[in-house]
Amino acid sequence: MAGRTAGAVNFIFDGTKEIRDLTNYALFRGVTDWAQLYQFNQFESGYGLFLVLTIPEFLKKLRDKSDQYRKLIDTYVHVLEYEFRGLDGIDNMTSETAELTNGVKSINVINKVNSQSGSTFSMRYFEKSGSIMTKVHELFLRGIKDPTTQVKHYHGLIEDGTITEPGFDKEVFSFLYIVTDNTLMNVEKAFYIVAAQPTNADLNIYNIERGDIGFKELSVEFSGFPITNTIINQKAQSLLDWVRQGTIWDESEMTYTGVKHMTPYHTTLTGNGEGNTGKKTSWSGK
Numbered sequence: 001m002a003g004r005t006a007g008a009v010n011f012i013f014d015g016t017k018e019i020r021d022l023t024n025y026a027l028f029r030g031v032t033d034w035a036q037l038y039q040f041n042q043f044e045s046g047y048g049l050f051l052v053l054t055i056p057e058f059l060k061k062l063r064d065k066s067d068q069y070r071k072l073i074d075t076y077v078h079v080l081e082y083e084f085r086g087l088d089g090i091d092n093m094t095s096e097t098a099e100l101t102n103g104v105k106s107i108n109v110i111n112k113v114n115s116q117s118g119s120t121f122s123m124r125y126f127e128k129s130g131s132i133m134t135k136v137h138e139l140f141l142r143g144i145k146d147p148t149t150q151v152k153h154y155h156g157l158i159e160d161g162t163i164t165e166p167g168f169d170k171e172v173f174s175f176l177y178i179v180t181d182n183t184l185m186n187v188e189k190a191f192y193i194v195a196a197q198p199t200n201a202d203l204n205i206y207n208i209e210r211g212d213i214g215f216k217e218l219s220v221e222f223s224g225f226p227i228t229n230t231i232i233n234q235k236a237q238s239l240l241d242w243v244r245q246g247t248i249w250d251e252s253e254m255t256y257t258g259v260k261h262m263t264p265y266h267t268t269l270t271g272n273g274e275g276n277t278g279k280k281t282s283w284s285g286k
Contacts, residue, residue, distance in 0.1 A: 015233030017186035043188070049178045049243060050084035050123070052077045057170040058143055058154040059136075061162050069139075076136040079125065080220075087177055089121035090191065090226065118225045120199065127205060127216045134218070137201035144171050172197055173222070178236045184249060189228065190236030196224035 025039035026032075033039075055077065062069045093115050097108035127133055141147070143154045154170070157163045163170060173196040179188045198221065205216040248254050264283055271279035 010230070012230055013233070014230050015187060015190075015235075015237050017181050017188055044182045046086075047180045047182055047184055048084075048086070049180070049184075049240065050081055050087065051176040051178070051239060051243075052080055053174040053176055055173055056140065058157055058163055058166075059140065061157050062139075062143075062155060065162075072132065072135060072139075076132050079128065079132060080123075083125055085124060087121055087123050089119050091116040091119060116226055118195070118223065120221055120223050121193065121196075121226075122219050122221045125218050125220055127202070127218050131205070133220060134202050134205060137198045137220075138203070140171075140198055141201055168195075173224075175222075175224070176232075176236060176239065177226075178240055180240065185240070185244065187233055187237045187240060190233050192227045192232045193222070193224040194227060196222045198222055 020038070020041050022039055025036065027039055055073065059069075059073055063073045064070070093113065095110045095114065096112040098111040099106050099108055101107075125133055139155070144152055146153060152166055153159065154163055154166060158166050172194070175193040175196055177191045177193060179190070180186060181188055200221060202216075202218050205218070263285065267283040269281040269283070271277060271281065
């Protein structure tokens with residue numbers, strides 16, 4: 001690990017969006033200058049990405065042994081990333097105080113600062129036909145502990161010797177959650193979520209009532225440990241730049257499916273008007 005240069009100050013927010021220097025603006029003091037909007041560059045929520053970094057080792061081994069598992073697990077990861085709509089579960093940094101007193105009067109001063117520890121994170125997805133999310137979560141939970149016997153079996157991978165040292169390290173996901181500004185070009189904050197595990201399989205989607213037709217939205221919950229620091233923010237910016245290379249954000253530049261091969265159903269046009277009635281014109285494809 002590189003050491004800090006002697007006398008240097010480490011800016012802990014490297015890798016995140018640069019702030020604007022607002023010290024030359026009066027902001028809301030006195031009469032507000034509504035003609036100077038540069039000073040009101042507000043934080044906007046609602047922009048972010050979710051990247052799957054690793055999947056549990058036993059799921060990876062199952063994937064390698066079966067085309068059916070490969071299709072299921074790869075599709076699950078794809079949906080997690082590409083249908084991501086938001087995450088809930090990031091907690092505040094907090095503090096605790098202790099009392100200083102002279103026996104008559106007292107003050108409280110901070111003597112402990114707390115950051116988030118292991119937590120539960122939730123995301124919302126619509127289940128697909130075929131139950132992609134539910135199947136993978138059931139596969140995961142049954143593999144680490146059979147619900148009837150409480151035996152860890154990894155669906156036969158321990159017994160056949162594919163995994164010789166089963167343990168928690170074979171059973172966790174890791175994710176990168178990136179919150180961006182409204183251009184989706186700059187990182188506001190990034191969280192590396194490690195030791196992540198889905199906490200439930202939503203079998204209750206199979207409860208039905210005749211005539212009650214609708215799509216099923218899942219609350220996908222993972223336990224995990226969030227980490228955030230300078231290095232993670234810098235890595236997140238690099239990965240954000242990579243995602244942007246292959247993603248169209250400007251709708252005017254989007255070539256929708258079918259546009260390149262768009263043709264009229266009737267490729268021959270019948271003319272009208274004097275001297276043109278009945279004249280046929282064929283579509284040239286341009």
